[in-house]
Amino acid sequence: MVTKVDIGDIPVDVVLKDIRNIHLSVYPPTGRVRISAPSHMNIDTIRVYAISRLGWIKKQQGKLRRQERETPREYLNRESHYLWGKRYLLKIIEREAPFAVALQHSTILMHVRPETGHEKKEELLDEWYRKQLKVAVSDLIALWEKRIGVKVSEFGVRKMKTKWGTCNPQAKRIWINLELAKKPKECLEYIVVHEMVHLLERHHNERFTALMDNFMPKWRSLRDDLNRLPVRHEEWDY
Known part of the structure; x- marks a missing residue:
């Protein structure tokens, strides 16, 4: 189950799992953010963690959005x-x-x-x-x-x-x-x-x-x- 939280103007998907440590990921191409956290951890604690990593999140999002993308491949002659x-x-x-x-x-x-x-x-x-x-x-x-x-x-x-x-x-x-x-x-x-x-x-x-x-x-x-x-x-x- 995915829970949505907002850290300023950045939406974050939170997934509670049977894991030991918290994991933060920023996904291409748009910089979507997801946190996987132990199932016993409460949302407020996760929010504080996300706020503490806000600078890193914004840096990663900036890098992803600046990176050039290939055009979709169609597998045609002379492509x-x-x-x-x-x-x-x-x-x-x-x-x-x-x-x-x-x-x-x-x-x-x-x-x-x-x-x-x-x-x-x-x-x-x-x-x-x-x-x-x-x-x-x-x-x-x-x-x-x-x-x-x-x-x-x-x-x-x-x-x-x-x-x-x-x-x-x-x-x-x-x-x-x-x-x-x-x-x-x-x-x-x-x-x-x-x-x-x-x-x-x-x-x-x-x-x-x-x-x-x-x-x-x-x-x-x-x-x-x-x-x-x-x-x-x-x-x-x-």
């Missing part, structure tokens, strides 16, 4: 798509043969059966992106395990609504956002390192920052580059 930050034109080839996607010079070739719909084309391209990303992430993990001195037990790729990556330090598992296949490889490397450093330090505290400074001195610049790039045009749900 622009990106791989590792480079622009390619889509070429649809209809034939009675297995589905396939391949890169050829400045073109992404998509082989589909006649009358293939938009959703299937999107699924095909997403799966192709997933394969590219898995190879790149695997190589980066192998490189950085030696440098950082940690071991990743498992990694995966999935669509994420609010994060570029996540880490479960206990399971030593990291997840990478599928959208990173469209961004420069340096940005992907920053996210992989960021999540791997969480295997040494769970929280975004001074120790985490010091570790990032040590392993990747230019990480702030890469973070800013990533946050300036256009993101998928989508009305995010949660």
Whole structure:
């Protein structure tokens, strides 16, 4: 059940759950705010918490609203798509043969059966992106395990609504956002390192920052580059 509270002129969705800690999230593209809180916590306490984080909320909303959005993709001939930050034109080839996607010079070739719909084309391209990303992430993990001195037990790729990556330090598992296949490889490397450093330090505290400074001195610049790039045009749900 979602309860609505207003913090000044900012509406906040409050969800009470069987959890131990309170979680605050600001969601793209418009900056909607949600707080997940333990079921025993009263609304007044949650309101005070939200007020204490008001500056952070407004900062996150500003960043999201300023970020450029991609136009919705229709998966038509000569439509622009990106791989590792480079622009390619889509070429649809209809034939009675297995589905396939391949890169050829400045073109992404998509082989589909006649009358293939938009959703299937999107699924095909997403799966192709997933394969590219898995190879790149695997190589980066192998490189950085030696440098950082940690071991990743498992990694995966999935669509994420609010994060570029996540880490479960206990399971030593990291997840990478599928959208990173469209961004420069340096940005992907920053996210992989960021999540791997969480295997040494769970929280975004001074120790985490010091570790990032040590392993990747230019990480702030890469973070800013990533946050300036256009993101998928989508009305995010949660």
